[in-house]
Amino acid sequence: MNSSMRRIVYLSTATRLMSDLELMDVLRVSRENNTRDGVTGLLLYQGGNFIQLLEGESAAVDTVYARVMKDPRHHSVLRMLDNESPERLFPGWSMGFRPTASLGDELKQEIAEFIIKAPQEATTTDGRRALRLVSSFVQSMR
Ligand SMILES: Cc1cc2nc3c(=O)[nH]c(=O)nc-3n(C[C@H](O)[C@H](O)[C@H](O)COP(=O)(O)O)c2cc1C
Structure with a gap:
């Protein structure tokens, strides 16, 4: 049933710092569209x-x-992971959101490292760090 399930993780840079209101606007539209399109995930x-x-x-x-990549609110999009997956990591989330200030120190550190190493690692195919980051995140939600 889920044979063509796909997972993408990317990193991008905001064109300018986003206010909470601007972030909420991105989330509102994302949740509406993703519910319609059967897409789930995390921001x-x-x-x-x-x-x-x-x-x-x-x-x-x-x-x-493709639509998100063209959005002028961010640039320098690096695809860190793109593979098939038998199941969803965030089945109930049309687009989960976490301001990273609310996360534990270890996870914050992992995110910081992910961002620093991204330019080199985007060219490698396995997305190991991206997968580890997302897995840690899922664990922290339990
Ligand atoms: C960081 C970021 C993440 C986004 N994520 C999504 C998303 O998951 N789903 C989505 O439909 N739009 C997302 N958007 C918004 C799209 O770029 C685009 O503005 C929107 O899909 C257009 O929807 P509309 O045609 O219904 O107005 C995101 C935008 C940004 C800047």
């Missing part, structure tokens, strides 16, 4: 960087990702 925002995980049926994820 992290830390110090001017976005990390987003998108998961769902492959064609749907492609469409959303």
